[in-house]
Amino acid sequence: RKEVEQDPGPFNVPEGATVAFNCTYSNSASQSFFWYRQDCRKEPKLLMSVYSSGNEDGRFTAQLNRASQYISLLIRDSKLSDSATYLCVVNTNAGKSTFGDGTTLTVKP
């Protein structure tokens, strides 16, 4: 079993839809969590950190469920420009980072 698992998708949604991705992690010592966005043939870029209380940035909402060991990313009112691969990253307190393989989102007109 991988330490960090994501549904690879692809998720194909129409513009304006709401879509959610989950990411599960196996190491209960994990301390910090992030979502990155990666466009085709580009470098990953930090989208948002995930805080225990949940956090929102515009149309994006991130949640952490420590009991069930997963994080989620919710995108509301999807735009064409949201089409990308979304990577979750989990860090332990020992400083180890593990990347998920990514979830691909395609938003269609």
Added chain:
Amino acid sequence: NAGVTQTPKFQVLKTGQSMTLQCAQDMNHNSMYWYRQDPGMGLRLIYYSASEGTTDKGEVPNGYNVSRLNKREFSLRLESAAPSQTSVYFCASSGVGWGPIGYTFGSGTRLTVV
């Protein structure tokens, strides 16, 4: 600011050739990293440097060496390239150890070994 700069952007090597990938950051970050990304897969850590003067192995270090030349620069060397090293290589830096502020990545080096 340039952020993290990697060179070259593309490279084709023959099996057995050597090369060095260069990475420099201008954000005064202490920690720097080299990752590889293969198609459909997540990033895997090759080597990292928590601070100037230190380097440590990551998940997939075999076939690679690194040098933390100074606080700004962290290079990755392939001594004898193999087709299995065909990949996209990303350099990254982080300001406070491993986070929680996250990484800044360079634009990547697409390496093909034939």
